[in-house]
Amino acid sequence: MGAFITSPFRFLPVSTLQQEIRRRRTFAIIAHPDAGKTTLTEKLLWFGGAIQMAGAVRARKANRHATSDWMEMEKQRGISVTSSVMQFPYRNEGGDYIVNLLDTPGHEDFSEDTYRTLTAVDSAVMVIDSVNGVEAQTIKLLNVCRLRSTPILTFINKLDREGRAPIELLDEIESVLQIQCAPMTWPIGMGKSFKGVYHLVNDTVQLFDPNADSEKGATAGLIQGLDNPELDRVLGSQAEELRIDIELVRGASHTFDKEAFLAGKQCPVYFGSAVNNFGVQSLLDALVDQSPEPLARPTETREVKPMEEKFTGFVFKIQANMDPKHRDRIAFVRVCSGRFERGMKLLQVSTGKTVAINNAITFMAQDRNTTEEAFAGDIIGVPNHGTIRLGDAFTEGETLKFTGIPSFAPEFFRRARLNNPLRLKQLQKGLQQLAEEGATQMFRPLASNDLVLGAVGILQFDVVAHRLEHEYGVDAIFEPHECSTARWLRGKQEDIDKLIDKAGHNVALDGAGDYVYLAPSQVNLRLTQERFPDIQFMETREIV
Incomplete structure (x- = not known):
């Protein structure tokens, strides 16, 4: 608490x-x-x-x-x-x-x-x-x-x-x-x-x-x-x-x-x-x-009921560049309990910092209005300067982690390459923002400087390429990558270190800094799981 x-x-x-x-x-x-x-x-x-x-x-x-x-x-x-x-x-x-x-x-x-x-x-x-x-x-x-x-x-x-x-x-x-x-x-x-x-x-x-x-x-x-x-x-x-x-x-x-x-x-x-x-x-x-009025939401420690007086909410989506003129990022927050008032000071649980929410907005597609108040069930947008992540909780002081917001193992992979190497900084920034909002997943292999993207569908790469070009001024090419599937690694650090020592060329870090195994084939994945039975190879990662 x-x-x-x-x-x-x-x-x-x-x-x-x-x-x-x-x-x-x-x-x-x-x-x-x-x-x-x-x-x-x-x-x-x-x-x-x-x-x-x-x-x-x-x-x-x-x-x-x-x-x-x-x-x-x-x-x-x-x-x-x-x-x-x-x-x-x-x-x-x-x-x-x-x-x-x-x-x-x-x-x-x-x-x-x-x-x-x-x-x-x-x-x-x-x-x-x-x-x-x-x-x-x-x-x-x-x-x-x-x-x-x-x-x-x-x-x-x-x-x-x-x-x-x-x-x-x-x-x-x-x-x-x-x-x-x-x-x-x-x-x-x-x-x-x-x-x-x-x-x-x-x-x-x-x-x-x-x-x-x-x-x-x-x-x-x-x-x-x-x-x-x-x-x-x-x-x-x-x-x-x-x-x-x-x-x-x-x-x-x-x-x-x-x-x-x-x-x-x-x-x-x-x-x-x-x-x-x-x-x-x-x-x-x-x-x-x-249809039901606002329902209770589960956290790691308790169930949050909508009629509680104190405000709680969680971030379920981050959208970059809703208005290309402002190059902004907005965190979409579901209000889970209580009442939001403009100017409230709230605890951002992931950072432990108190923030004043002065410019929350409500939406009508791209049209936005500053909101003075919101209640459980409402969706508000909070301007995000890179510090808010998917799954973040905001409360009036209680340390809560809402559950049930997963990231799925991607099924398609591409390596990002630049036509103009001088735009590397813009590419990294664009991919980081797009990954934070969930448009794609980004992996950094431990054994190379590659930027590997993962998606649950091919069209996502077209979307990322389009947005990189029009919102970040980056002309990127996405080449096929030898990865077949990805699994998040769960286990003791010493066991993960052994895996990195033996097969580090297939291990990467995701955008949250978690270890991921990028398997070149299903056969390779099965054999690696057999060789390292003390490590869990997870198809989903809970966003907390």
């Missing part, structure tokens, strides 16, 4: 603190590439009043870009390669909420950054393409959520296209992802015959009009009651088909069980068309009404 810092800030009344925390909802959107995740993000922001016009994705011909895709490379490629954070207020019949939306990378090469983002949320929306169903990245991301029992809501997208039968999609989700589905809405037709959705809970049909103003949700009206004659007049033969479908659905599907949902065992399912803004508000209402 550290010595608690005396703060000049007065605590809020407990009732006010609890009220503020309970209205927070913090979630991520996860999906396979091209499932419509970024479009859905834009429409959620529009409903929350955070942007004036939903449809920047749709209006690319006017040289607009999705609000959450702010990095230059993302704009060029149309993919999300960083995790954006966006906060907006939302009000419905259930109350007033503050929503923190984390838009995660959809490309398969960025699963590590996505995983770290998922450590900062309390629930997630899984977007499924109705045409393609469950895809590879969806499986990976759901498995990551399952490790933490994260509650999942599912949005089956693109009902305005000819896709697979809804019941087939639910069966696939249940069988492949091993999670119960509880349909909350049910589609009426699809593609050209898509007429809307039926809300199973409130017995209401929401009609779809592709010609309606999608800014208002492309809704042509509501019809109350499945047996309402108006339904037959509007839908014709599709009305009777809907009644048969709903009878089958009610008999064969799971009914919504909030306890199972909060335990990560069941996902409520909503159908819609994000590009037409249809079904999105129902999803947002479900998010704020059903």
